[in-house]
Amino acid sequence: MPLLTAAVRAIDRFAELCGVAIAWLMVPLVAAVVYEVVARYAFAAPTIWSFDVTYMLYGAMFMLGAAYTLRVGAHIRTDFFWERWSPRTRGVIDTVAYVVFFFPGIALFLWVGWDEAWYAYEIGEMSEQTPWRPLLWPLKACVPLAAALLLVQGLSELTKSLYAALTGRAFA
């Protein structure tokens, strides 16, 4: 058991550290938008890169942040009944749902995302939206990476729900 507890804590710590790194993407995101607005209105010199950089940072941030959001329990639940259920009932529901819904769904997502990202890398796919034409594989790689991070954090969450299901106490 102590080993399992240590593993859960290690995974949680990992998700938090990744979360900090990902949350900082907000800074370049704000900077890219502000730079574009100032360059356009103050200097009449719009940039060629800001549009692509903006959606890439936003897309990477919310996808990669999914695992951290799972760690802090911020993914939205229907709390209509949830509020009234005991820790044991919650543990049972979560355990079953992680095994039946979460792992198969995210694993499929990882598999599809990996194929597409690898293909984009191999053919050197570029964005068609602007003349800047940046490479797309880094953004596309965020899909399998986000799924992988979610699977790792899912192991920790599954262990916690199993603990609650077996002992009737929330994992603390």
Added chain:
Amino acid sequence: MSYETAIGLAMLGVMIAAIFLGFPISFTLLFLAFAFGWWGLGDVVFNLAYFQSIGLMKESLLAAVPLFIFMGFVAEQAGLMERLFSALRLLLAPVRGALFIVVIVTAAAFAMATGIVGAAVTVLGIMAAPIMMRSGYDGQLAAGAITAGGTLGILIPPSVMLIVMGPVLGVSVADLYAAAIVPGFMLAAMYVAYVAARSFFNPKLGPALPKSERAASVWPVLRAVVLGVLPLAGLVAATLGSILAGMATPTEAAGMGAAGALVLAAAYRKLTWAGFQRALMQSLATSSMVLVLALTSNIFGAVFARLGAADWITETLLAAPLPPALMLALVTVLIFLLGWPFEWPAVILVFLPIFYPVVNGLGVDLVWFGALVAVTLQTAYLSPPVAMSAYYLKQVAKGWSLATIYKGMFQFMAIQIVAIALIFLFPAIATWLPDYLFRSGALVVSEPPTTTSADPLGESYDQMYQRSLENLEQ
């Protein structure tokens, strides 16, 4: 009904049952879309899901979501609400029910700097609840004013809810913002009128503040008001103003707003390292929650549409022998009922797309409908017993029982229902401003120059779905 359509309807039924269990909605939707989609459509479902995902990740309009959320958290830390609250408290001290009015006005003003609920109710609770209890204010009315005022954050622009709703209804976010402004401030005015009338006729509910709590002279009060209001006004003018003037996209306005909030926080010497880090982490969790749900419900919606179930529902409902107004009223009531167990991201992203074709088929103004939905969902925040704002307030105002808070909320819920009826009967309340700004030619909207010819800004989820179908065929 075809075999595929039946699978789609089964998927909907299983989804509603499954998400009531309380497992995070996003993951439930993703799995069900894969499972039922594979059953009805075969392997193509995986490609469909992928194109939806990457399409959403490239949707630059939605970059406004994390930026506005970040702006709200930074503005909260900058202590903008505290300044406004203490200035207005001094100004209105001699009026009966002063603190009720101060709470509501502060909340409405702060709603223009934030796009979500939580923060406002909590901060108002911390600031106002102790003084209100000390000054002998009626607990029910006080709790009602705080919770109702706090929920204005998701209605009054820059509401994150409206950004997410824009693509669902296929209307521009600028239109929706303009349409929410008048209803938002109308509600604030109705709250103020209600609390002012109640405490005017029964001063015991909310007495004027004692002499010791009033300012000695008027000048320091005016100075405090100006110092508290002006920077906020500047921030709001720069963000909302630039969107409504057609100068900036919502994303650009959000970025400028976030930067402006940081500058304000620094100018007030409230920008600490720990506070900045906390704002970053809160923004990541909140925006990832909303956007991952947007992504998975988009996948679910695409599978649902591809199976033909969306068309089937639309045709069936439109064939029903009901007058359009009654049909709309039914949809509105249904959205209100859904707002009870579900929070707004689920209602907007999961259920609204199912109603959208029906409402569109009735030929009503979708901007008006969007404002109606927004006020309806804001009301859901005030409807006990599942009302987030009650829990937020209870956490910081331990002196009030949950029953007191609920009774206060019921009074304001009644005001909300009057407002919904008014917007329903007099659509001009919502549509006048967007009509005046964007649709009557009063203002020539200059699309912000982008470097692209095929401008993907403001693409609706429906267009995104169409494009992913094209991608599939290649």
